[in-house]
Amino acid sequence: xxxxxQSPQSLIVQKGGISIINCAYENTAFDYFPWYQQxxxxxxxxxxxxxxxxxxxxxxRFTISFNKSAKQFSLHIMDSQPGDSATYFCAAxxxxxxxxxFGKGTKxxxxx
Amino acid sequence: xxGVTQTPKFRVLKTGQSMTLLCAQDMNxxxxxxxxxxxxxxxxxxxxxVGEGTTAKxxxxxxxxxxxxxxxxxxxxxxxxxxxQTSVYFCASSFLHYEQYFGPGTRLTVT
Numbered sequence: 001x002x003x004x005x006q007s008p009q010s011l012i013v014q015k016g017g018i019s020i021i022n023c024a025y026e027n028t029a030f031d032y033f034p035w036y037q038q039x040x041x042x043x044x045x046x047x048x049x050x051x052x053x054x055x056x057x058x059x060x061r062f063t064i065s066f067n068k069s070a071k072q073f074s075l076h077i078m079d080s081q082p083g084d085s086a087t088y089f090c091a092a093x094x095x096x097x098x099x100x101x102f103g104k105g106t107k108x109x110x111x112x
Numbered sequence: 113x114x115g116v117t118q119t120p121k122f123r124v125l126k127t128g129q130s131m132t133l134l135c136a137q138d139m140n141x142x143x144x145x146x147x148x149x150x151x152x153x154x155x156x157x158x159x160x161x162v163g164e165g166t167t168a169k170x171x172x173x174x175x176x177x178x179x180x181x182x183x184x185x186x187x188x189x190x191x192x193x194x195x196x197q198t199s200v201y202f203c204a205s206s207f208l209h210y211e212q213y214f215g216p217g218t219r220l221t222v223t
Contacts, residue, residue, distance in 0.1 A: 006154075009152070032210060034210075034211070041216075041217075042216060042217070043116070043202050043204075043214030043215050043216050043217055044155070044202070044214050045213075045214065046211050046212070046213075049210075049211070089154060089155065093209055093210075096208055096209060097209060098209060099145075099157055099160065099170065099209060100157075100209065100212065102154045102155040102156075103154055104152060104153060104154035105152075105154050105155075
């Protein structure tokens, strides 16, 4: 129940295309769903986050779609660029005291 | 404002040796964390602290100890290193358990 399952493990997208990464969870008590971006040799950094009271959140080319009934959320990167090539982690937490539970990550490569 | 810093950046240990990884943050955050990152395994929480003088176990605490004597520092210790502890270690801090700010990581190899 504490797991967050992320797919795919790796993704190759052409420049200008849409990158889609999916995550699923079981614990209905989770109430905060962030995405982290990690470049090689660096620590992860928060990219965008959503709470379950909204179905979508957009920040520039990055959008989180949230489906509460399906217990799934996804990251969409529009107009993908080579600079977006990184590893992306979804995560979830429960309440103000719960720790973040991370997915296993998706390595995105955007080909020029 | 350096954010979260980690010392050292790289380290090679022999099996059975001990070492301490230092994490420092200048954001006055209450919460600090130690994670390990292994290929295909994502980020796994080792230990965390919700304030000065407090520590708690995470998902994979065995073989590690931590201390939070000062609010800005969080130390991760390996008393007797094993090859299974070869990994990249990340420290993070946060105001609450929400947005976590990560350090640049320490790459540890145990031979």
